[in-house]
Amino acid sequence: MMTVITDNLPVFVVIAPLFVAFILPTFARRLRLVEGLVIIANTLWIAGAAYLASIVLSQNGIPITYALGGWQAPWGIELKAGSLGALFILIIAGVSLMVSFFARNNLTEEVGSYERVARFYVLILLLGGALAGMAVTNDLFNVYVLVEIATLSCCGMVSARKHARAAEAAFTYLILATLGSILVMGGIGFIYIITGHLNMAFASQELGRVWQNSPHVVWMAFSFFLVGFGVKAAVFPLHVWLPDAHSTAPAPASAILSGLAVKGYLICLLKILYNVFGQTLMQQYAVQRILVIVGTLTIMAGSILALTQDELKRRLAFSTVAQVGYIFFGFSLINTKGLSGALFYLVSHAVIKSTLFLAAGAMISATGEGKISGLAGIGRKMPITVAAFTVASLGLIGIPLFSGFIGKWYLLLGSMEAGSVIPAVVIIAGSVLCAAYLLPVIRVAYFEPTPEVDVKDPGLSQKVALIVLAAAVVILGILPGPFMELANMAATELLVLK
Amino acid sequence: MLFVILPVIPLIGVLLLLLKRNRAINLPFVAGITVLVLGSLGLKSVFAGNGLTFRLPLPGPFQPTFQADPLSAILVILTAFLFFVVSVYTPKYMKHEGGIKGFEACMLLTFSAVLGVFTAGDLVTMLLFFELMTITSCFWVIHRWNEEAIRAVFFYLFFSIIGGLFLGLGIVMMGAATDVLPAVGGGVVIPSDSKKFVLSMVLLVAGFGIKAGMVPLHLWLPHAHSAAPAPGSALLSGLLIKVGAYGLIRVGEFAGWGIRMESELNRMGPVLSVLGVCTMVAGVTAALLQSDAKRLLAYHSVSQMGYIILSLGIAVFMGADGGLALTGAVYHIVNHALFKAALFLGVGVIYIHTNETNLYKLGGLWRHFPVTAALMLPAVLGIAGAPGFNGYASKTMMHHAVSAAAKTGTGWMLWVERLFTMVGVGTAASFTKLYYLMFLGKPAGIKVAKNRAHSLQIAMGLLAVVMIAIGVVPQLFPDIAAIPAVQALGMENASNTLAGISFWNFSDIFSMLITLILGMLVCWIGLKSGVFHRQPPSWLTLEGLGKLAGQGILALSNKAAELYGSVVKCIRNSGSMMIRRIYSVLGKFGQNRNSTTGGVTLSWISADTALIIIALAFLIVWYTLINPGLSEQRLIYMWIDN
């Protein structure tokens, strides 16, 4: 019995949300039921993820492999739930659970009718499943399919609100993301042409032997992957779709898009870079140089652009761009500390950014004002929301005791180990800029005169979601234990593979 | 050990002063007389050669140390006497000026501080009391709170503070040069780092020199001394500048009195001598041109301090034979204190009755103030150096010392001797002028308030008695006090060098008389020709130069501030310009994306797509052409190889 569960865990964590997503539209008329179902599914999912993580931890990072349909590796599709997958799925499941908590009783005003809400949940679950799949799959073409599923569901979420800007943003996103997918597919094609394999492990082995026969194709593959995933993960200057998309989506969608979706693509890129090409090839082609340049540019540009935004959600969206830069930069550090820092940063940013977007959504819907100046004095009226926002902001800035600090610390350590100081300076400059664009919000909320209008904290489940997420920011900052360990193992694994 | 109580007595007085309501007792008087009596009794043994030291055993780095050797004892008794005299004078005088309570409190505090300086046993304790003295005495200067007083107090405070800071730095240097701070009265110091030692000496001399009114650091002195009420002026001029001289003597002690200076220090004697001469000349020249009695006296303080500094210089210069000069200096310290106090008190008497100190508006006042005029006479004669009065004794000694130095054959010393004589003439001239314009001459039509001022005259009388006594028995003071003091300082053979001097010989008296007569002549010519009214152009005077320097520094600092401001502005401007540039570049990736390339305007999605394609193309080009990782495998090579 135990072994059945254990063996099927990798596929369970992917299938569970997808399955619920498929049955959900049948209950579309009964919103309570839909919401309950989603929360139950999410709870089950998170339990599965936690179990997976505990197994991986107890096995010291040795992954659980699962051959879909019983077809063994070179021919069939293989799922490989290692520490990277476990870490990422755990965070996806956790954040989606909290987001669906937040979405309870709350979505209709943003999205519309019950049916639309149900469809919205479908999209959330689909996205969750796709992201989980990206984390565990070991097959390249599977990556493409999952990326497409994720892209489409993201676009759906972006277009969920009923005004023109949403459609526009969704269309832009769709076109650009499809371009990105095309490039990813092209990259996969190049790999396949060279190696004849779609399984990452085999492709990687083959690539190691034959890359010198056709180095130019490897170049093409590299550049297609980088640009393709770069578009999707919104690195500068390919981020142009993100602010519109993330700021026009409903609050829970923004939280998931910024917190999770972008991370899924980053994880894919990470796996392809390290598991398929491997660090030897990366060094051979000096890919890390590109990553460093792009990462630092993204950090600076995203932060400065965020600084110029008046709308809270746009500011947060640009901040996401900046934070992606950190992770991108972390990928360039071919050492355990840097990589585990990047992974931990990814986790902490997922939690922090979803907190920020949820809190921002609550504030905006309470005041009806999207501009930062419209939030004057709400710190007293909405104590919990603003407190959660503050905690998350401090986490993002990288104040010790909050989760962002640990990620930044390891990134800095990694960059020291890689022998580069300028990126470290950029990281810190990014933090300062982060303070510059987030603290004014807090200042306005707490220290400006209180308005006459009556605004209140959102409902109970929203409050619970915010409190739990904010607490997670602090807990990750104080006791990062298992997460850090998983990130560490994942980093080691990525580096050891080749 | 009991002598340590001396500085404490005035402090008790201050406490009582603050507590008491009625004015039944003159507390400064009580304090003065107590200190005088206790000091004379307690310090008598010092002259027998057993110095006193006391260390306050406080834990920590600073253990105030006190010592008393003959020099300290002389000055302590002098201080006590002067304060005693002035305290007799004060109540009556201050009734006229007002603010007596504050004045008396300051007086007591200053009394304590001055006693502290004279009994301090280490440099830091000395500095402590020195600074205290500065602070407490500045209230005298500012007592009148008019423009002149405020101006004067600024001068006074700034110079004193700078002096104090110099002393502090000098002490630090001394500590660095000798490892252990030398004790005051501890004799010659063997420095471990002679360069720092010299530096330290320079700083200490400058620090004490400011207090002593040494040219060019004397600029504060005329302002401060003339702005204070008469008792304050008397004490400032009579006593407080002597603290500077005392300090100089003590500093000289570190280098060693009575021995040839080491190579680095051998310039100290000439330098001090020249500074002294400059001080003398500058003081007396300026004094001749003054119309205000108090300023005239103040400039004479500068001039007389010049005598003392010159003597010290000569003493250093002469080495073991400098006993005469040093004794002369000590003697002159005492004498100057007496007659300058008397002069200021006398002018004060005139002032409270006429409200006037401008000499040209006074005249013929002996009719109104016969007693005062009579009591002023010994002081005037004393400062002019008339035989039979106290100034004569010390000036003769110094003159002998200068002549002796000139006889060593050093050329410039001859000039020093000539200038010495000329300053004597100048002194005589200016005091002739003072006394003539004030008491003699035509009666001016000035209103004179009538009231009896016995206590004022008693105070002056006390001083006059002492002055005349010294003048009559000039040998007494050196024998019982000055020579032991000088010997204790290290001039072992001081008594021998002094033995050759007899005060009552013809040539000295004659030369002094000549000097006096010349002085009167000069005064007469000056008054007749109106030279005394002519003010020299400001750039020629030291005040003017000082002012110019001050303005220069101000202008310089303004310029520097301007420069700094413009640099800051420049940096800020360029920074903000850079930020604007960055914003405008990045703004293209913000909300409205469009760009025009070659006539084709790309907007919205087209622009975004273009970005992607450019990125892709860039990467491909990067990999093909400039990828640093593959430097040895070039594109063409690979194509062909493939």
Place this chain on the structure above:
Amino acid sequence: MKILLEKLIINYPYFAAVILFIIGALTVLTRSNLFKKLIGINIMESGIFLMFVAAGNIRGGAVPILEEGSSRSVYINPLPSALMLTGIVVSVSVTAFALALILRLYKEYGTTDARRIAEIRSGVLKK
């Protein structure tokens, strides 16, 4: 040069793929009609599909259907073709979704011209 030409002729499907890709990209870039942009995307995808399928091709290979008694020993690789089926499905769904969005935009703005929409939007923003 000769080698280069030879390579070109041998690998003509790949070059066709590249040309398709470029045509698609240019369409997306220069056409301001949203439909045409979408079609451009589809053309780009076709280019990639072609590349994949060409990769599976083996010169002289037969259709990979095993028949009893067939003497052919060389089959073309069926896997890329199978993958491309999936790809085409994905591309169709993307196209469908995009068409729906274009419809919504048309309803909002009354046009499907990207430049026009951008103008209207910036005008709206200015207001």
Place this chain on the structure above:
Amino acid sequence: MPDLIFALLSGVVGSLIIAVIPQVRNRLRNFAVLFFCAAGTFFSWRVAIAVFAGESAEISGEIGGFPFVLSPDPLGAVFGLIASTLWLFAAVYSFGYMAGKNRQRSYFTFFLLALSATLGVAFSGNLIALYLFYELLTFATYPLVIHERSAEAMKAGKRYILYSLSGAGAILIAIVVTYSLTGNVDFSGEPILAGHRSSGLNFLLILFIIGFGVKAAIMPLHRWLPAAMVAPTPVSALLHAVAVVYSGAYGILRVVYSVFGQELMRTLSFRYIFSWVIAFTILAGVIIATRQDIMKLRLAYQTVSHLSYILLGAFTLQPWGLAGAVMHMISYSMLKITLFFCAGIISEHSGKTRVSSMGGIGRQFPETMAAFGVATLGMIGMLPLNTFWGKYYLMKGSVAAGMWPFALVLTGSGIINAVCFIPVVVNAFRGEKAHTNSGQKTGVALMLAPTLILVVIALFTGLWPGMVWPAVQAVVNWYF
């Protein structure tokens, strides 16, 4: 070590309690503030006494996977003592100052929180803890800076927080570098970098100094300090003359003596450059001060200058220099806070903030201006005041280190200080007694009492420096 925890917690607990006391219960709140301040002071005295006696108090744990150590050594204990004691005075002064003003609750909440943060900085036993509390201090004091809520205050607050965070960022990089070089961030025992020899360490030193130099207001990094003078006067007095800026100076002392260690420092050529930057700050700060008309700005620029005294002492790498730095820390804080208190009393009760309008003000506030005058003498470094001793040992240290030009710089700075403040004092007493109808006299006693007591303490320690000497000696013995 319960004392340590109590000392740290009293501020936090206090601020939490204050936060829940409603706005109207002023008396109760003041009592609570006083109680918690006193508790903090009491326990930090106990800690300090134990530390000077040679006992070691240490709390170590792990936060976020990092070692987190609190273990005051003598230097930290001295800083803790200064901060907590002056906090008590400032609290009493604040009661008078804040009486009848708005937003008292937020003021006192953050006032107490900042106490904890400052004590945390003082008692931190490794770089991580130091960094943590350093950041916390920034955030705890930010609401105090913007307490007036005016546009100017907001601007100042922004500048303050951005400067501070940038500095903290530089420190973070430096800590990471240190950690990756040595794997150790502890202050106890040998200096962290002892035994390393590399010219690259110069750049590490730059990072550290830029980082802490922001709070210590070294010259190009000082611009937040004058701007932050829009804060209420007790805040300016306590935070921007003592606690916050001292945390920067303290950080640099730590870096020099605990991270690099004096032996390593001697080999680094950049220390000369820094010494000159510091000397420049000493002079330029006070020269700029003389050109300010607003009293608080004048004081602020003077703070810039005087903070660098401490740093100069640190950079002499001599026992005397260190003793001077510690001595100056102790004595300067008392007098500077006095000056600010006086400025606050004047601006509160006469509304005059400009130096040029302060003629004759001393007739109205004789005690205040007398205290101001005495403190001014201390700023110059004249003897009966305790600052002389700081300056004396600083000069001694610089001479001993062969850097005697810096002794001249200190002297020159004393002169310019005199130019800067003596006219204020003298002008204050000129003229006739001004109109004494300054309507509200509330709390003047509460404001005056701490001021005068501080002056008396300063005078007393000036006459008997032995009173604070054990602390100085403990610090010097710890490092030399």
